[in-house]
Amino acid sequence: MKDTDVSQLGPQAAYEAYLADGRFMIQRAASTGEYMFWPKVTSPSGATDLEWVKAKGTGTVYAITVNRARSGAYNIALIELDEGVRMMSTLPAVETAEIGARVRARIEDAEEGPRVVFDLVGEDAA
Amino acid sequence: MSMESMRGKSAIVGMATAGIGEAPGFSAMELLGQAAVKAVADAGLKMQDIDGVFAATSSHAFPTMSVVEYLGLRPRFFDGTNVGGSSFEMHLLQATLALEAGLCDAALICYGSNQRTAGGRLVSMSEPQWHETPYKPRHPITAYGLATSRHMAEFGTTREDLAEVALAARGWANLNPEAFARGPLSKDEVMSARMISDPLTKSDCCLVTDGAAACVLVRADRAKDLPGKPVYFMGAGGANYHRSIVAMPDLTTTAAAESGPRAMEMAGVSQKDIDVVMLYDAFTINTILFLEDLGFCPKGEGGRFVQDGRIAPGGELAVNTNGGGLSCVHPGMYGLFLIAEAVAQIRGEAGERQKDDCTVALCHGNGGTLSSQCTAILGSEAAL
Numbered sequence: 021m022k023d024t025d026v027s028q029l030g031p032q033a034a035y036e037a038y039l040a041d042g043r044f045m046i047q048r049a050a051s052t053g054e055y056m057f058w059p060k061v062t063s064p065s066g067a068t069d070l071e072w073v074k075a076k077g078t079g080t081v082y083a084i085t086v087n088r089a090r091s092g093a094y095n096i097a098l099i100e101l102d103e104g105v106r107m108m109s110t111l112p113a114v115e116t117a118e119i120g121a122r123v124r125a126r127i128e129d130a131e132e133g134p135r136v137v138f139d140l141v142g143e144d145a146a
Numbered sequence: 147m148s149m150e151s152m153r154g155k156s157a158i159v160g161m162a163t164a165g166i167g168e169a170p171g172f173s174a175m176e177l178l179g180q181a182a183v184k185a186v187a188d189a190g191l192k193m194q195d196i197d198g199v200f201a202a203t204s205s206h207a208f209p210t211m212s213v214v215e216y217l218g219l220r221p222r223f224f225d226g227t228n229v230g231g232s233s234f235e236m237h238l239l240q241a242t243l244a245l246e247a248g249l250c251d252a253a254l255i256c257y258g259s260n261q262r263t264a265g266g267r268l269v270s271m272s273e274p275q276w277h278e279t280p281y282k283p284r285h286p287i288t289a290y291g292l293a294t295s296r297h298m299a300e301f302g303t304t305r306e307d308l309a310e311v312a313l314a315a316r317g318w319a320n321l322n323p324e325a326f327a328r329g330p331l332s333k334d335e336v337m338s339a340r341m342i343s344d345p346l347t348k349s350d351c352c353l354v355t356d357g358a359a360a361c362v363l364v365r366a367d368r369a370k371d372l373p374g375k376p377v378y379f380m381g382a383g384g385a386n387y388h389r390s391i392v393a394m395p396d397l398t399t400t401a402a403a404e405s406g407p408r409a410m411e412m413a414g415v416s417q418k419d420i421d422v423v424m425l426y427d428a429f430t431i432n433t434i435l436f437l438e439d440l441g442f443c444p445k446g447e448g449g450r451f452v453q454d455g456r457i458a459p460g461g462e463l464a465v466n467t468n469g470g471g472l473s474c475v476h477p478g479m480y481g482l483f484l485i486a487e488a489v490a491q492i493r494g495e496a497g498e499r500q501k502d503d504c505t506v507a508l509c510h511g512n513g514g515t516l517s518s519q520c521t522a523i524l525g526s527e528a529a530l
Contacts, residue, residue, distance in 0.1 A: 032276060058277035058392065083299075083397055085291030086344040087284050096281050096288050098392060108278045108392050116344065119299035135280035 031059035055103040077125040156242040157369035157376035160189025160362035167326040177358035178258025185360035190373040198250030202233035204478035223250040230513025234481035235520035239382035258358030259477035289391035289515030291343035296397040307449030309336040311430040314458035319469025321499035352471035359482040382522040383408025401519040402439035409521035424484040426512035481511035
């Protein structure tokens with residue numbers, strides 16, 4: 021694991037720098053314990069002592085749609101991470117999934133750069 | 147100024163639309179200009195009487211500047227608040243505040259778009275959200291598809307329920323000669339429409355049309371001296387929690403759950419007092435969500451509520467009587483057309499689709515991806 025230096029970066033650039041180093045990191049406010057996504061300079065309650073922590077990488081499908089374009093279909097999902105925050109992502113290995121299905125994150129090298137995607141796990145993968 | 151003291155303090159005295167449907171050969175501003183000219187004439191005023199301008203469009207970075215120049219105005223007060231399709235319900239509130247404060251005496255609210263003839267696609271200046279971009283969402287439908295998926299999973303809402311919304315809208319459109327999408331529509335046709343973003347099909351999506359609308363407001367005391375029947379501002383309220391659908395706290399409850407009660411409190415009305423309900427139906431799920439969030443049925447029951455033609459012509463609740471964004475008109479930002487229909491109904495000018503004794507109408511605007519929610523309530527003199 022590389023030691024990513026984000027000390028001079030804003031939250032968006034820091035998130036992307038971690039991702040480029042193969043690390044899925046999210047913010048947590050030290051004083052309140054609030055997790056955050058997407059990365060910002062202040063938490064919803066106003067805490068600014070934000071630190072980067074490794075995301076557990078596990079979560080649940082909160083909502084999902086399948087975009088059916090002429091060039092092909094792909095799903096777009098909102099994933100509720102086990103830390104309690106939500107992010108937009110996709111499940112590249114399946115056409116769609118049940119809401120509530122358990123998922124695990126991995127970093128995929130897409131054309132436009134690395135991105136966090138999810139795969140079904142456990143019984144939901146069957 | 148207390149909230150209640152704004153009730154009935156302003157009135158729409160002029161209202162007009164232009165280019166509804168297809169208006170080849172006209173720019174967005176030309177259509178807006180036509181609507182503005184007609185609305186000012188409808189009010190019995192001259193264009194130079196307008197000293198307050200309120201505008202938001204999908205194609206002008208500085209809409210009030212563009213409108214002012216185009217119409218040759220020199221307003222004392224102007225406001226280009228852009229909260230998407232809900233901008234115009236918010237403008238009713240801002241205009242009433244400005245009129246009541248004496249910052250202007252005649253307020254023009256206006257919108258225009260030629261998106262259908264210009265390209266046939268939704269025109270939007272909406273910027274991508276960096277944390278969404280890697281997943282290639284196709285907004286707005288991606289966001290509404292996500293919300294629909296969640297509503298179905300939590301409450302058992304079905305595609306048949308969504309179809310009921312589309313069919314009711316078409317039923318109303320068939321009573322409105324101005325509506326763009328008219329003609330018979332069967333449940334089978336709706337159910338077999340092409341899937342675009344699961345679970346939403348083409349039938350669940352609003353139209354892509356041209357169209358412009360404008361209205362003129364003055365203080366209520368002055369409204370009595372003008373030729374038309376005034377349509378009074380009774381109350382309005384906004385609520386907004388998010389920009390990106392990622393940050394929407396609960397995908398099955400919109401901020402309309404707060405904007406609605408705010409507007410109703412100011413107006414001193416409750417759901418039972420409302421004769422015509424105008425809901426921003428960019429997608430069929432919107433109608434269901436807003437019926438719930440505005441208190442016309444319990445949360446989660448919207449799908450069942452719309453069954454058996456309850457919101458169609460002849461049904462229990464008159465919803466989207468112009469045919470809605472789904473079947474009447476949707477030129478990018480639809481909010482001002484909700485107001486146009488409410489005014490037509492309260493004035494008793496809605497022809498075949500006229501609701502008997504319409505004294506109070508609710509207009510609910512939606513902006514972004516279920517983001518900004520603004521509710522406005524209008525009424526006749528009898529409602530005051």
